[in-house]
Amino acid sequence: MKNLVKKRVSHSNASLFAFVFYALIFFAASPAMAYTNINDIRMWTAPDHTRLVFDLSKSTKYEIFRLHKPERIVIDIANSKMQAKSTSLALPDAVLLSIRHGKQKNGVTRIVLDVKEGVSPRSFLLKKSSKKPHRLVVDLIPKQKKVIKTKDVVKQGKHRDIIIAVDAGHGGEDPGATGKNKLKEKTVTLAVAKKLARLINARPGMKAVLIRSGDYYVSLKNRVRKVRAINADMMISIHADAIKTRSVKGASVYTLSESGATPDRVAAALAAKENAVDEIGGARPEQEVTDPLVRGILGDMAKRDGLDSSEMLANLMIKKLTGTFPIKYSQPKHARFAVLTTLEIPCILVEMDYISNPKREKLLKSNAHQKKLAKAMYKASVDFFTRMGRISPQTATAHIHTVHQGESLWSIAKQYGVSVSSLKKLNQFKHSTLKVGQRIRLPQS
């Protein structure tokens, strides 16, 4: 009897212990394990969409749907808790008016986006990567305006402008390298790209197209597609490098390596770093791989001609940078950069300097230094097209237009954005008739 009682007591002790033990595990672990925390919300406004990025503590299920009158997009995130504040988002923007959230039954967090008429969502989950947590990406795409055909933008034919694609590396979710004093690569690349584009656009006969014009991410594939779509004659991709040793400085210029050629270790490592940005920047998983055009581009379409002229452009670029800037490598380097795997046109990637060097970071941040960098790049492109015979050396210095068949004083004035009277005055014309082959002086911009 005594034994039995003792036994029962010990049994119930064990049960109690087991209950407490499991309860402890359950209560201690449940908030972290069962729920997905929505830890942060970021927003990026691109010209053709607005992107919202939700940082998640782990992957989860979600649903997204539209409601009308008023226009809303609703995101239900299963078993989740909102830990982020949306108050810092720059709202309203072109498509997104406001954002709010509430708790539903069954632990669902409902996020409601008030949007403009006709906005449709595109969404996907991104797995945790080395630099970013699990993410839910929601793109808000405004109602399609009239599709602008390439030929509307770009004049076709023999006398069309030379088009230079200016590609500012990184953007949006992907900051690129960050300096000791927090300067981000994406900020410098865009600043220099804009300055370079301004110089190019100021020159008659040349036109720059910015592949990225604001702080948003463009996937490498979409960069390549855009370069194709605008029918560019050249592409300059702008970056800044980073390395652990803070004293390292100087520019380097890269071209695409030929398939088969073994790129050096430094170049390969850099290419791996620059190519990995889609993971950080948030390219849709398997985005557009079904597109045969892109598949072709990302395959081995790089043509011999493109490679040769890229080499020539890279050498000119190094020459123009030398003297004003420290140079890390005095010869062009070669690597398989996805963004250079484009076309038969000359494409180079310029690593302007090391943002990891605090002294260089300070310079990279300065407006005057950015201007100098842009100017060197501009001069290299002018030199390149002069050597290719696309710009005559005279035009390169004196701003002269040679009259072609079918041109009038009026059409030339329009082409350069100047007035007919200013052309007449500058050239001391008494009348408006022109001869083919006649050379006209243009006002300096």
Ligand SMILES: [Zn+2]
């Ligand atoms: Zn970069």
